[in-house]
Amino acid sequence: MADFDVNVRGVGSVNIIDLKGYLDAHTAPDLENAFNGLIEDQKFKVVVNFDDLNYISSAGLGVFMAYVETIRENKGDIKFSNMKENVYNIFDLLGFPMLYEFYPEENDAIKKFDELG
């Protein structure tokens, strides 16, 4: 069984998605559910915290690509934080750094949302 967990929590007006374990084609639907829930609740300021994520495949990256436009159309964003180097390298190979913001720490990403109001 794939070891994966997704948890959503709020910090002020920002919503944090904590990812843990292995994000692949089998576990990506759990992350889609988390995004569906946030969009349903009109919560569009999203930080994805990768601190406990060990592995990602293109199925996982595809989830962000599938939701980012809807979220940005609603004046929100998906920002990434606390990514391990091996995970970042995959985002880099697929060109994410030109289109998404990456932060070393969750707080930096939250601050960025707060600055914009």
Next chain:
Amino acid sequence: MADKKHKFEKELVVKSSTDNLSSIRDFIRNLADNAEISSETTGKIILAVDEACTNVVKHAYKYSPEGEIKIKVKVAGNKFTITIIDEGAYFNPEQVPEPDIKEYHKQRRVGGLGMFLMKKLMDEVTYTSLPKRKNQVVMVKYF
């Protein structure tokens, strides 16, 4: 330089379910460890195999879990070869042009990224159709 004289072959057959991706990754990791491959290179091989098997589940078997995926690993010297065979519908992702990543993000297209990653991560990726309606992809990584 370590003396790289490993030579062995192993095979794993699993049903075509994404549920099995984690055991496929464990299988590859163990063999890469036996071959004393660096953790960075092992990570690349594991992801490429995951992407190839995900493609088989999605495109060859269209998410039917009844199909079989055969994964053969051969290590000889500094060459790590993975052969993945399925008996699902014919598909050859090599015929799909390499994605323009910027366009992909714009169009929210997700398909094709796996193949793109496989080619980036491995030294050789070759798709072939075998007799009896089988698809085969052979991937090679030198270490």
